[in-house]
Amino acid sequence: MALSTLTWVSMLVSLLLLPGVAAAVLVRSLRTEERKLALLREQDDIDSYSPRAFSDLRGWIRANPDDPYAPIARRRYNECVRSLRAIDEPHYDWSDEQIARLELVDE
Amino acid sequence: MSDSEARTAREEWGSRFGFLMAMLGAMVGAGNIWRMPFTTGENGGGAxxxxYILLLYLIAVPGLMAETMIGRYTNHGVIGAFRTVLGSKRAQGLGLVVLIVNVALMSYYAPIIGWALYYAGHSVLMTFTQPGFQPQAFWEGFINNPTLVVGMHTVTMAGLAGVLVFGIRRGIERVVKWMIPLLVVALVAVSxxxxxxxxxxxxxxFxxxxxxxxLTRGSTWVAALSQALFSTGLGWGIALTYGSYLSRYDDVPLGGGLFTAIGNTSIGLLAVFATFPVVFAFGLEPSAGSNLLFISMAQVFPELPGGSLWAIVFFVSFFFATFTSGLGITEVAVTTVSEETRLSRTGAVLASCGAIWVFGLPSAYSSAFLGQMDFMFGSFGLPLATLSIIALVAWKFGPERARVLDLNRNAGIYVGAWWNSVVKYVIPVVMVFILGYGVYSSIGTANQRLMLLGVAFMAGLVVVSTLVMSVVGDEPPSGSAAVPGGDD
Incomplete structure (x- = not known):
């Protein structure tokens, strides 16, 4: 039985959006872990936030200084800053200029 | 207590692949193999x-991110997670609700794993290709033999206990790392x-x-919602429990959210290719549900060239799908029992598996009882458990706090602020809608009495669990009671 064009399109789009995406995510996730492990072996530490996620964290700490979770947020913020200063190669795409501008916050 | 202090005492996944396969294995179950193909065909196919894909990306992916994240953040099983975030003894009752729903679900899922094991065993013995084999008689001979079904239920629980006793890394991870890839290869081959x-x-x-x-029919969207929410395992406590064994360097949104939801559905899609061409080629009834597997498919293999081999591939892979789900569901109880009591891991495994075995006996003995349990806990227990977990993240911890503090920490993808409103508003509204729709669609049907019983049972469960935990629950960590709800 010959399938109609619409059926072929429907099937191929489903295959692309489900197994296609799942396979791509699996490969990306495993590669990322491989790179994290390699960096941890070399440097004993890695940066824990991407520049964008870090910017969100900084904004949240400024907006919620008295939040019960603020001490944890500040600790994680400073931990990331210290890691970025200590390591040679960040996991996320931090530039040297961005790292140089980072400051610790009072815990 | 610092993060590192909390984590040194707790086991962690040995590898990323192990965690991803465990999540996938836990969420891929019988429903993916026998429900997804039929639901797709009956509701407009591609439409x-x-x-379904729209709702999967919009609801299931963000929901699983939230559940996995709260597990990693708290480093606890379901009751411990509620205690850490909610900060009151009474509120831990919601964690107990999730645990009880989970044990109840497993009590009637374990006999189904037993059925799959029985058929997998007979496929290896090449029973289905013997001359004169009668699939209907074979099925009825099995399901109406209490010794056999209870025996298979017992073997299943013993098998699960035998894996779980070795823990996360040496037990679950070691098994799923080969079972899930083999399941995928087998489904591709059958397809x-x-x-x-x-x-x-x-x-x-078709x-x-x-x-x-x-797409203009409400029933299509309800079916898509149910499939997107329940077949992905959202709110069962599995993602929370497995997430609690992640290390601080692990990612949550890419693996725990996106891969788990999409990977699980991909296997459902493979099941479509594995079953429906065979169903149509042999003129079988596509809406046969579990009978499709145990009667219709068994009838096909003698007529296929190399049928013995295909029967082994099909039924063994079906057993793998159900067994790895059983591991995930039971681990929720094992983790919680080992944390909340003085039992060792071995003791917690024996207690959890023993309790599930006992509660599963009526379902093993009677398929009608199993169906009633499925209706009650699948229609009302699961939405209640999902609501509890999502409310914990969205209404107490707060989605913005969750996203900024933990979800995006060491993440493989950046999750933007859009996630907050999905978790806080969309998922709870959808869950309440599904609960309400379940009640509405049962009115005036044969299930009306069971529905009323289910709703009353769930309401009673919340009240009793809250009371029980206010008496026997552990004191919450200092300071947690002062945390305001949401992102206030």
């Missing part, structure tokens, strides 16, 4: 897939065999030809 059969492409056409009119 249903459009609705290729199916679509190359004369008439097999008619099954593909499933994938879109009938856009279905």
């Amino acid at each position: 249903f897939l459009v609705a 290729i065999r199916g679509i190359t059969l004369p008439g097999g492409m008619e099954g593909v056409a 499933v994938f030809t879109p009938d856009w009119g279905y």
Whole structure:
């Protein structure tokens, strides 16, 4: 039985959006872990936030200084800053200029 | 207590692949193999897939991110997670609700794993290709033999205990790392065999030809919602429990959210290719549900060239799908029992598996009882458990706090602020809608009495669990009670 064009399109789009995406995510996730492990072996530490996620964290700490979770947020913020200063190669795409501008916050 | 202090005492996944396969294995179960193909075909084929994929990305992916994240953040099982975030003894009752729903679900899922094991065993013995084999009689002979079904239930629980006793890394991870890849390979192989059969492409056409009119029907969207939420395992406590064994360097949104939801559905799609071409090629009834597997499919293999081999591939892979789900569901109880009591891991495994075995005896003995349990806990228990977990993240911890503090920490993808409103508003509204729809659609049907019983039971469960935990619950960590709700 010959399938109609619409059926072929429907099937191929489903295959692309489900197994296609799942396979791509699996490969990306495993590669990322491989790179994290390699960096941890070399440097004993890695940066824990991407520049964008870090910017969100900084904004949240400024907006919620008295939040019960603020001490944890500040600790994680400073931990990331210290890691970025200590390591040679960040996991996320931090530039040297961005790292140089980072400051610790009072815990 | 610092993060590192909390984590040194707790086991962690040995590898990323192990965690991903465990999540996938836990979420891929019997429903993916026998429900997804039929639901797709009955609701407009390609049109249903459009609705389903949309809801999957919109609701299931963010929901699983939230559940996995709260597990990693708290480093606890379901009761401990509620205690850490909610900060009151009474509120831990909601964690107990999730645990009880989970044990109840497993009590009737374990006999189904037993059925799969029985058929897998007979496929290896080549029973299905013996001359004169009668699938209907074989099924009835099995399901109406209490010694056999209770025996298979017992073997299943013993098998699960035998894996779980070795823990996360040496137990679950070691098993799922080969079972899930083999399941995928087996489904691909059966799919290729199916679509190359004369008439097999008619099954593909039935499933994938879109009938856009279905997108205007409410029933299509309800079916897509139910499939997107429940087949992905959201709110069962599994993602929370497995997430609690992640290390601080692990990612949550890419693996725990995106891969788990999409990977699980991909296996459902493979099941479509594995079953429907065969169903159409042999003129079987596509809406046969569990009978499709145990009667219709068993009837097909003697007629296929190399049928013995295909029967082994099909039924053993089906057993793998159910067994790895059983590991995930039971681990929720094992982790919680080992944390909340003085029992060792071995003691917690024996206590959890023993309790599930006892509670599962009525379901093993009577398929009708199993169906009633499925209706009550699948229709009302699961939405209640999902609501509890999502409310914990969205209404107490707060989605913005969750996203900024933990979800995006060491993440493989950046999750933007859009996630907050999905978790805080969309998922709870959808869950309440599904609960309400379940009640509404049962009125005036044979299930009305069971529905009323289910609703009353769930309401009673919340009250009793809250009271019990206010008496026997552990004191919450200092300071946690002062945390305001949401992002206030």
